[in-house]
Amino acid sequence: MNIQLILFIVLASIAAVSSVVMITRKHAVISAVFLVLNFFALAGLYLLLNAQFIAVVQIIVYAGAIMVLFLFVLMLLNTETEHKLFIDKRAIKFFSILVSAFVFVQITYLIFWGHPSRSLTPDEAASVKAGTIQAIGQQLYTNYIIPFEVAGFLLLATTIGALVLAKKKFE
Amino acid sequence: MSSIPMEYYLILSAFMFSVGVAGVLIRRNAIVVFMCIELMLNSANLTLVTFSSYLGNSIGQVFVFFVMTVAAAEAAVGLAIIIAIFRNKKTVNIDEINIFKW
Numbered sequence: 169m170n171i172q173l174i175l176f177i178v179l180a181s182i183a184a185v186s187s188v189v190m191i192t193r194k195h196a197v198i199s200a201v202f203l204v205l206n207f208f209a210l211a212g213l214y215l216l217l218n219a220q221f222i223a224v225v226q227i228i229v230y231a232g233a234i235m236v237l238f239l240f241v242l243m244l245l246n247t248e249t250e251h252k253l254f255i256d257k258r259a260i261k262f263f264s265i266l267v268s269a270f271v272f273v274q275i276t277y278l279i280f281w282g283h284p285s286r287s288l289t290p291d292e293a294a295s296v297k298a299g300t301i302q303a304i305g306q307q308l309y310t311n312y313i314i315p316f317e318v319a320g321f322l323l324l325a326t327t328i329g330a331l332v333l334a335k336k337k338f339e
Numbered sequence: 340m341s342s343i344p345m346e347y348y349l350i351l352s353a354f355m356f357s358v359g360v361a362g363v364l365i366r367r368n369a370i371v372v373f374m375c376i377e378l379m380l381n382s383a384n385l386t387l388v389t390f391s392s393y394l395g396n397s398i399g400q401v402f403v404f405f406v407m408t409v410a411a412a413e414a415a416v417g418l419a420i421i422i423a424i425f426r427n428k429k430t431v432n433i434d435e436i437n438i439f440k441w
């Protein structure tokens with residue numbers, strides 16, 4: 169048992185447990201905090217996969233920007249009686265767990281009995297090279313320059329759209 | 340990295356996606372439903388990064404970058420919509436927000 173496997177087990181169990189805790193807590197703010205924990209565990213997993221740039225972006229964008237936005241809205245809306253919001257009907261709860269278990273079994277079936285994932289032989293050097301900001305930036309500014317520009321335009325449109333939607337007088 | 344089988348990452352990703360699906364179906368708070376959608380997007384990102392790393396190809400990570408952009412845009416617009424709805428209906432319970440039902 170080497171250090172990488174130990175790190176993977178620790179980070180993966182943090183990610184799995186925090187995601188389960190997130191959907192079972194009745195208080196929305198606690199859910200948000202556990203989602204942040206989940207994001208940090210995922211960032212650690214990205215580092216384990218030699219994806220340094222994505223790990224940093226994960227922390228800055230997800231844990232930093234998006235979750236702060238969520239927490240701001242949670243505080244702003246003063247989320248009323250959470251107990252009433254949390255569903256009490258047993259049938260629906262059972263049904264949703266059944267659906268998600270079905271999804272899980274389906275994906276697991278694809279992973280183990282679908283062909284492609286088996287034959288990959290990992291190449292450590294190539295993997296380290298692929299995760300650097302240099303390699304990603306090179307792809308982003310040559311082959312993917314148009315999607316990159318479109319993403320910038322999307323963010324501009326989103327900023328304006330969010331401002332218009334959240335304005336005081338909304339017709 | 341090479342000592343860990345790729346299936347471990349994929350199983351973790353599948354598990355997180357299923358938990359996100361369950362959360363969307365169980366929770367009634369619209370903001371928490373949004374957070375579960377973020378969880379599902381993250382599990383898809385984990386799959387993309389795993390394949391990208393094991394193939395030694397950075398294009399998967401470029402795609403993760405775009406997914407993060409779209410997730411940020413989706414969160415901003417979605418939360419703005421929730422604020423607008425809350426202003427009108429005084430609730431974020433998705434069972435009571437049924438104006439689109441016929």
